[in-house]
Amino acid sequence: MNTSPNMAVEFKNVTKAFGEKRVLNDVSFQLEQGQVLCLLGRSGTGKSVTLKIIMALMRPDSGEVWVDDENVVGLGESCLSMVRKKLGYLFQDAALFDSLTLYENLALPLSRLTKKSKSEIDEKIRRVLSDVSLGSDGAKYPSALSGGMRKRAGLARALVLEPKILLADEPSSGLDRITASEIDDLLLRCKEQHGTALIIVTHDVHGARRIADRVAVLDKGDLVAFGTVEEVARSENDVARRLITE
Amino acid sequence: MRWLGRVIQFVGKVGVFGARVLINVVQPPFELAQVSRQLAEVGTKSITLIVVSGFALGAVMTLHTRNTLVTFGAAAMIPAVQAVSFFVEIGPLVAGLLLAGRVGSGIGAVLANMRASEQIDAIESLSIDSFKFLVVPRVLACVIALPLLTLFMDFAGLLGGFFSEVLSSHISPELYLNGAFDNLQWSNFIAPTLKTAVFGFIIGSVSSYFGYTTDKGAKGVGEAATNSVVVSSLLIIVADVLLIKCIFFLFPDTAI
Numbered sequence: 030m031n032t033s034p035n036m037a038v039e040f041k042n043v044t045k046a047f048g049e050k051r052v053l054n055d056v057s058f059q060l061e062q063g064q065v066l067c068l069l070g071r072s073g074t075g076k077s078v079t080l081k082i083i084m085a086l087m088r089p090d091s092g093e094v095w096v097d098d099e100n101v102v103g104l105g106e107s108c109l110s111m112v113r114k115k116l117g118y119l120f121q122d123a124a125l126f127d128s129l130t131l132y133e134n135l136a137l138p139l140s141r142l143t144k145k146s147k148s149e150i151d152e153k154i155r156r157v158l159s160d161v162s163l164g165s166d167g168a169k170y171p172s173a174l175s176g177g178m179r180k181r182a183g184l185a186r187a188l189v190l191e192p193k194i195l196l197a198d199e200p201s202s203g204l205d206r207i208t209a210s211e212i213d214d215l216l217l218r219c220k221e222q223h224g225t226a227l228i229i230v231t232h233d234v235h236g237a238r239r240i241a242d243r244v245a246v247l248d249k250g251d252l253v254a255f256g257t258v259e260e261v262a263r264s265e266n267d268v269a270r271r272l273i274t275e
Numbered sequence: 276m277r278w279l280g281r282v283i284q285f286v287g288k289v290g291v292f293g294a295r296v297l298i299n300v301v302q303p304p305f306e307l308a309q310v311s312r313q314l315a316e317v318g319t320k321s322i323t324l325i326v327v328s329g330f331a332l333g334a335v336m337t338l339h340t341r342n343t344l345v346t347f348g349a350a351a352m353i354p355a356v357q358a359v360s361f362f363v364e365i366g367p368l369v370a371g372l373l374l375a376g377r378v379g380s381g382i383g384a385v386l387a388n389m390r391a392s393e394q395i396d397a398i399e400s401l402s403i404d405s406f407k408f409l410v411v412p413r414v415l416a417c418v419i420a421l422p423l424l425t426l427f428m429d430f431a432g433l434l435g436g437f438f439s440e441v442l443s444s445h446i447s448p449e450l451y452l453n454g455a456f457d458n459l460q461w462s463n464f465i466a467p468t469l470k471t472a473v474f475g476f477i478i479g480s481v482s483s484y485f486g487y488t489t490d491k492g493a494k495g496v497g498e499a500a501t502n503s504v505v506v507s508s509l510l511i512i513v514a515d516v517l518l519i520k521c522i523f524f525l526f527p528d529t530a531i
Binding site: 081086106110111113114120127137142190 | 388389392393394396397398399400401402403404
């Protein structure tokens, strides 16, 4: 069991290596339901790997990963499928399905994983697309969307099943400050309206300071700081302090 | 000897991949919508290529065989030679190789691109079995489509041969068709056509294997496309040898 009934995600001594290179080294942290955790760190320090391990797209070499009362390490495919239904994932480049329209991208999980009727699915998609300001773009293919629109579309797909936990991999990368801020607003709205727990990998310190309840800093596979923005800003670790203050 | 080890390792991996396809084919959920979509992609969009190639090949083959057969006073055998060679070997093999080129490269590149752009991870993250959703329908579509495309190839080849003969000897359609089908038995036709289902399985499985398992990002897309065509074509030719031996064993009257 994980240590708290209100825990959304818990890492316990997680280690992951690719060949000789250790990307996560005995990492432990906890995130409660309804909180926002921003994962900061230089490129290649294991931030995206952390998200993929939570989603069980990768397996850690050792340690435990608790997602809403289930240790996903070692779970079989059918059990993993149940856990994944509680999770939403916004990929770095949105990872929309090229061959499907935006509407079909959102309809796919709804038609397969819920018992909603066609009209209910239509209504749900209309509402979610409207939330991300893409209400009139449902018939477009991903190739016809701009970078910011793709990010919002990816977010819409991640949210369409109303997950308890949302994982977002660099939601504001490659976006201008205003569009990045709009994405941050959408993420905050998820937390406030649905009590969703969010784990966000980001290099956008400005955005992280704005939306994070907790900040974790990874450096060379080690978790070198974890706490509120203020706590990390006072961290003894030089990398963590510089990342959050500069 | 290191290369031999790598070949054995590769064959093992593709074999396991193919076995996984076979297991998933009979397990629900059945991705019928995806199979239908892939059948359109693999089958319908290949018809033009197959028909035009078959027609041209039939015409060229008749032009080549005509001189030889006329020399031996066997010009009347041209329709029979054309029909037997197309239905027994040329149609199935060429259809298989053409599909390996058109569809194999496409499957390899599409799946590799989906892997590189994290679309396969996205499918998994939505609690959808990506193997069942992406790979199995593509393999099934190849297995179903190739025998049907082979029929198109066979008849297009026969038609090409007929046109070539009309221009050379003004043969009537009735005489040509009687000559073509008089010497053709069902065993000449059914077994070679059905063996292309195996070719389809090879194309679908090998191409999907290269695309689905790549981990080299954008570079892997080109590699997957190339490897899909090369290895599928090679395996089709090798499998053809083995399947012909099986057909001779099962239908001894087809062996000369």
